[in-house]
Amino acid sequence: MKRRVPCMFFVTVLAVIFFATGAQAAEKEIRIGFITDLTSMLSINGISMRQAAILAMEEVGYKVAGKPAKLLVEDEASDPAIAMDKARRLVETDKIALLLGPFHGGCSSAVAEYVNRTRTPNLSCSYSVPDEAQAKAHWTWAPFGTNNQIGYAGGVYAAEASGYRTATTMSIDFAAGRAFVEGFMAAFSERGGKAVQDQWIPMGTKDIAPYITGLKQADVLVPWFAGVTVTAGVRQIREFKVNMPIVFPQCQFPAFPKQLAEIGDAGVGMVSPEMYVWTIDTPKNKKFVEAYQKRWGELPTSNSGSTYMTMQLVFEAFKKTGGDTSPTALAKALDTANVEGFVGPIRFADGRVGIGNYVIHKVVKVGNDYRTEVLTKYTIKTTKVGNKLVHSVVKQ
Amino acid sequence: MGTVVATLLNGVSYGMVLFLIASGLSLTLGLMGIVNLAHGVIFVLGGFVGLFVARATGSFLLAVLAGGIASGVAGLIIERGFLRFLYKQNLPQVLVTFGFIYILTNLMLWVCGPQPRSAFVPSYFAGSVVIAGVSFPFHRFAIMGIGIAIGAVLWWLQEKTKVGAIIRAGMDNAEMVGGLGINLTPINVGAFFFGSAIAGASCVIGVQLFGSVGFGDGMDMLLVAVAVIIVGGVGSVQGALVGALLIGIIDTFGRVYLPAISQYTMYLVLILVLVVRPSGLLGRRL
16 A cells, blocks of 8 residues: 555656646647548548648648647548547647548538537648538638539530530439539539439449440530549440540549559540649649659659648648637638649638639550640639539639 | 340349359358358458459469469468357357458558559450440450359359268258268368358459459448348358349349439348348258
């Protein structure tokens, strides 16, 4: 008993010192939380996002606005319940100033409600969530727009640049998939186009042949596949010799160099809108691609590019606040931020939705190498009308 | 007419892949009473190894063999290392094999990265045939042929050989077989290896139909394989074949003609069979 008393005393003293120094460190350093998928169906995206965020932090020497900064990365595993647990831990225990992610649409929607309640500045590192969810997410900034917004860019290209008048759509039945297709069809129908068929493929479907053989003929096929299912979907479409040109409302594979090589010839000729591709021919992008390759030994994906730019936006916001991490100061700084991105300036319009600068790009084969070629660029602005988000093209 | 024929062919080829996956699971469940939830991830592991070998060698046959052996060895490690201590203990079996889903999935993610692997279609299976106005990939016919051939071999092994007779006797009454002086351990070990190997080989074959395999596909395939053996009946090659074809065809027709409920058509078949014949269409009566 006598021994136990001094032991308990020392343990208590150590615990007090540990938590006190931890709290002090939390006050002094800027903590940035980041939730993305590192182990599940969207880890192909999440891992490249983490790599870009780490690169951005290394470039500034883990110092933001003159203060030491820390990046805390957590795995959402594409599960809203897990994402919520991680968000709570980051906000309530780790005392982060700002949260990046999650990535999966369901996770983002779940966390958006929590960050609204806790007034935690939250940034999406991609084209966030469907319009409907973003309209309710008052503390979430979407630098690269919404799902509908990038889909809208695809629809503008199909109707205006390609002159297509009819479309047949085929998408995985998932909130993001519906939003991408809806955005595409909104732009397409505003320009006189119409859908001859809409097919919704249940999540988890392995064999999409029944949907391919049931396709109705149109000027253009508009398919959408989630995450890792893109490879399977694209190959099956080609194997059944579908003779319609293909414009995706969004598709990651052309902007993921490893996946592009994996799909091979089946992907050649396919067109898609994107927020970033490694082939953008500007000095700024060349410098980034070189740094990314040197650090990680591979080319950046679309998610690497968007996450890297989101980090620049975060640094800019902290610079504006002078290192002040209060939610109000950060919100004001983000609302007025303007950072030069890879495709165009990153700044926000109504509903904290970014004025989206998107490239339309096409898969080409050069020798034995698969690349992507930028065809054109669109800037899509979002306006809040009542509770709805409405998209339109910004004339250059 | 063209759509009906194409849908039927799609359903049969899909059903054949389901048969290949489910036959191995049916064997281990029927003979050893082991609920192996890791069967789906063992299937994916075989696919990853097989596709690696296919690219390195250009040989489809070697790829199928390598995928089968890799999955067989993984199954053997799980059985010898863990499951042999858990016979007739369903809950611990479920927990252990469920744990292996995470272990193997993360190992594959760590070693191979998150990219799904594209199918390897050998040149002799490439091309397509126009049937009733629909261009149909030739490799789907090849999958049907391979499925029938493997089904015939499995049926012969189970019904016409001494080992098959022991396996069937072991399914009915393991204690009685032991009492006759037959050591069931090597049979059990062999069956587990063989069941896992079929799963791995079937992934290399079946991925031609799916287009690619991702490290997370195991769970989806496990669910369908379990549905197949419930419909067809546990421990029967013929049952697995009938169950797989029934689910494959009904699921495919559902997707074309009843898209609003297509996600559930497979489960409607499952419920109907459970109500009418709980032991499965060709399973041993409970």
